[in-house]
Amino acid sequence: MDNEQAKQIPFSLLVSLLHQIANVPVHCTSSRVNKKAPAYRSLTGVLARWIENLQNNYSPLPRDTTMHVLRLLFPEEDSQRKYDLQEARLSQLLPDCLDTSTFPPVSTARLKQWSKQQNSGCLGQEIFALRSLDAESFSGEKSLQDINVLLDELASTSAFSDKTLHAAHSLSPPRSKSAILRSLFESIPALDAAYLTQIILKDLRPILCAPPVASTSRALLEYNTNSKSVLTKEQFMKTWDPSGSMLKMYRTRANITEAALCFEAGGAISHPRPRWGVPVEIPKSAKGRSPKHALNVLRPSDAIWAETKYDGERAQIHVRFRGQSDPQITIFSKSKRDSTLDRIAVHSIIKEALAGYSMGDIILDAEMIAYSDERHKIEEFWHIRGLISRTAEGARAGGYRRGEAQYDSRTQDSCPSLHSNSSTASALHLALVFFDVLQVGAASMLNAPYYMRRSLLESIITPIPGRSMLAERTVIIGRRVQEAEGQKRLRETWAKCIAECEEGLVLKASDSTYGDWNLPWVKLKKDYVPGYGDTIDLVVIAAAWEKDRARELRVPPSTLTTFYIAVLSNSSQMNIDPGRKPHFVTYFTASYGLSREQLEEFNFWIRADAVDGPKPSIDELCYTYTMSQTLPRPSVFVRNPILVELYGAGFTKAPQSKLHTTNSVSPRITKPFRPSERSYMECLTLRGLRNIALEAVGREAHDAAKYKDLDEWGRELWGKLGDKGVEEQRRELKRQLSIACWEEKLENIDCERSRKRRKLEEDLEMSP
DSSP: OHHHHHTOOBHHHHHHHHHHHHTSOOOOTTOOSOOOOOGGGSHHHHHHHHHHHHHHHHOSOOTTHHHHHHHHHOGGGOTTOOOOOOHHHHHHHGGGTSOTTTSOOOOTHHHHTTTSTTSOSOHHHHHHHTSOTTOOOOOOSOBHHHHHHHHHHHHTTOTTSOHHHHHHTSSSOOOOHHHHHHHHHTTOOHHHHHHHHHHHTTOOHHHHSOOSOSOHHHHHHTOOTTSSOOOOHHHHHHHHOTTSHHHHHHHHSOOHHHHHHHHHTTSOOSSOOOOTTSOOOOOOEEEOSSHHHHHHHTTTOSOEEEEEEOSSEEEEEEEEOOTTSOOEEEEEOTTOOBOTTTTGGGHHHHHHHTTTOOSSOEEEEEEEEEEETTTTEEOOTTHHHHHHHHHOOGGGTTTTOSOOOEEESSOOOSSOOOOOOOTTGGGEEEEEEEEEEEEETTEEOTTSOHHHHHHHHHHHOOOBTTTEEEOOEEEEEBTTBOHHHHHHHHHHHHHHHHHTTOOEEEEEETTOOTTOSSSOOEEEOGGGSTTOSEEEEEEEEEEEOOHHHHHHHTOOTTSOOEEEEEEEOOHHHHHHOTTSOOEEEEEEEEOBSOOHHHHHHHHHHHHHTEEESSSOOGGGSSSEEEEETTSOOOSEEEEEEEEEEEEESSEEEOTTOSSEEEOSSSOEEEEEOOTTTOOGGGSOBHHHHHHHHHHHTTOOHHHHHHTTSSOHHHHHHHOOOOOHHHHHHHHHHHHHHHHHHHHHHHHHHHHHHHHHTOOHHHHOOEEO
């Protein structure tokens, strides 16, 4: 027993690895010296030496060491454990949990300010700074196993954690979060406490890749995200297990626990296959920059299909059949989160779609969409949130039912209503579009070619109009369609997709396997083509340091990373009363689009005209504003709004927002305008924004009136609908003209790329 106890690996030993990674030098981008770090200072070199030391001193390694190390090194990948703790809440709890022998009693005031400009922006570092200077350095007594057991208990207090954790702690009286945190932080060194804090927050980035300097200008201009490498789970798996069995398992079962168990079993599973209830890694896709470029990516293949890309939420569906009883269904989201109860409304659809299936467990890929029975069409993406909130069960039920709250710089009595509620809401429901099959019975389909998987999918799924559908597809290149004709056909298919306001296309080679690196899926969206997305002019009225974006950029809290975008709402009143201040409605933020150089300059503009504080005096501003309380409070406002150009792909609506915003990974600012270039009064008005948004999503004013996307003023403005037949003819003509226009644009793009003779290797970008 004593011998077994002696084998336990101290948590402090893992912290030593993390600290060595944090101390790998950062390279200045302007430096002309050789930036390649020597092997002994590289991440993989540091890791290899640590593993060698571990094996020399603790061999044979205790059971589950691989799993313990993986879950602590990559806490963001630990999908089973949720803690319901972010910086704001954890900073309130920790002062009473820290060991007083290492940390002298302190007020909570300092920890509350963890994100302020004068601090590091990293709660772990702030805790380390609170240590007593007289505290002796020592190695903590807690082992990796001790820490993981306590983290399991902490996770059991969250309704969002895996049900196995709830079951494991259901017999003993539950302890409070504070009590468990006291056990975790008891008798551990200050450095261990700092890293443990970030593990609980599921984000080691701010302590492993801290901003290299405190100056905004230097951080943005002298460094970039490549200045310091980040250890990836793939690098760890290759170094920990040179045989490759662990990495091979992870690529089949995207769960670090499964990969660890495979390794500790001696890599016995030489040909891993998917397993029911464990998510399969979703393959990355290449971004198609033009029809010709997209086809060049798949040039080795002699048959290529274009599938419609639907604007919905990814659903990886696992179904287990148990005799005559109802099948057991598990659904994973794109982020690998178990969303079975969130999406309980589609369980009946899955059963109906598999009514004729009888070949054992099955794993399917699908897109969950919002469907309108009244319009017989797929509706905009933002409807999905409301449908889930009305139908979900479990911890996430009703997550979007809160009413929209706003705070105003003045009482707003003149802004027209912004309601997006539809009179046809009862006709909306969730539906599924199936597009792939990953496992049937005991047979993995991951290595089967696309043509075989699609054929099998068509034989399995029973389509039900408006409920379960198969992804539409068109052959682009095949036996009778050669390359030149294929390019023309792809332009026609893509142009039709854009004209009908669909999200895009996905090209798939007939002989490609699932996740094929040589023949990847290729996404085609109009915003992937430079200059062909949707652009609008709005204004920035406020800004803030936002932790996630700041950690991507590796900049200190003195940097403004996130900008509050607003639209002018009272232009009519200003025309009547020239002395009235403009009123802006702020309803979303933008954090992307600007280069590091542009962001540094934009920070300078804003700081030069800034009013500090989340709610400045109205006398200090030349405008009034309304801001949704669903947005985090900004740290500064500008006295005079700044006009910016925003770019995205189509339009959607943010949670609880009544206004459309650009739809992309995140709305991007492409250009800020100096006041001498363009006045902020040139920004869009509410009505102008609505008209553009409705046009972009394929809803004209006539439709908007019918479905109440506009209010009474809209119906009065547009009047009666007129003759239905004439209206349909007008719309069809408009559609055909749009298709022809986009075909011409896409052909011009292909010609331009041919003239530039860009190489594929330089132009290929992969995305999730």
